[in-house]
Amino acid sequence: MRISWETLWHNIHDCQACGLYATCRGKVMGQGDWHAPLMLIGEAPGEQEDRQGLAFVGPAGQLLTRMLEAINLPRERVYICNVLKCRPPGNRPPTPEEAAACLKHLRAQVALVRPKVILLLGATAVRAVLGPQERITRCRGQWRDLKGVQVLATYHPSALLRDPAKKPEAWSDLKRLRACLCERELYPDLIREDEA
Numbered sequence: 761m762r763i764s765w766e767t768l769w770h771n772i773h774d775c776q777a778c779g780l781y782a783t784c785r786g787k788v789m790g791q792g793d794w795h796a797p798l799m800l801i802g803e804a805p806g807e808q809e810d811r812q813g814l815a816f817v818g819p820a821g822q823l824l825t826r827m828l829e830a831i832n833l834p835r836e837r838v839y840i841c842n843v844l845k846c847r848p849p850g851n852r853p854p855t856p857e858e859a860a861a862c863l864k865h866l867r868a869q870v871a872l873v874r875p876k877v878i879l880l881l882g883a884t885a886v887r888a889v890l891g892p893q894e895r896i897t898r899c900r901g902q903w904r905d906l907k908g909v910q911v912l913a914t915y916h917p918s919a920l921l922r923d924p925a926k927k928p929e930a931w932s933d934l935k936r937l938r939a940c941l942c943e944r945e946l947y948p949d950l951i952r953e954d955e956a
């Protein structure tokens with residue numbers, strides 16, 4: 761059964777399924793278009809996200825905004841969230857147990873948005889959505905079908921900030937994404953064949 765956005769918000773805000781609720785400033789549910797054909801899933805809130813209560817608003821988020829703009833997508837037209845809704849202290853990578861504890865919220869979000877296409881940003885999102893055996897280095901740039909939803913993985917923007925040599929691969933992933941959105945006419949007002 762699909763829960764409502766309001767119930768999801770309460771579930772996330774009341775959640776104590778792992779210890780991170782005790783150290784974060786607040787929960788970060790995610791934001792954007794609730795009916796977006798494209799959903800983006802990152803790892804976990806960082807410092808700025810924890811302060812502002814919004815996903816991807818720090819340096820990685822600013823890069824993400826520019827990446828979306830490069831394929832003519834304003835970020836308000838997609839739905840953006842993270843696997844984890846609480847910031848791990850000092851931005852350490854989340855443990856598999858923390859990610860597993862948060863998965864029910866992500867599943868509820870996917871059920872509400874019902875995206876046609878999902879872009880996974882980095883290793884944590886890849887493992888949470890595609891399975892713990894999957895590796896970003898092996899599956900990035902390849903389309904998967906997950907119960908009728910097309911799923912593509914690419915590098916996390918933080919990884920691109922740390923290692924700009926990865927940017928050409930990320931750009932080729934973005935072009936693949938744009939081609940899919942164009943072919944399926946998911947943003948016909950923004951992404952057309954003559955530009956893709």
Ligand code: URA
Nearest residue numbers: 802803804806815816
């Ligand atoms: N990194 C993420 O994975 N998510 C954010 O919201 C910010 C940084």
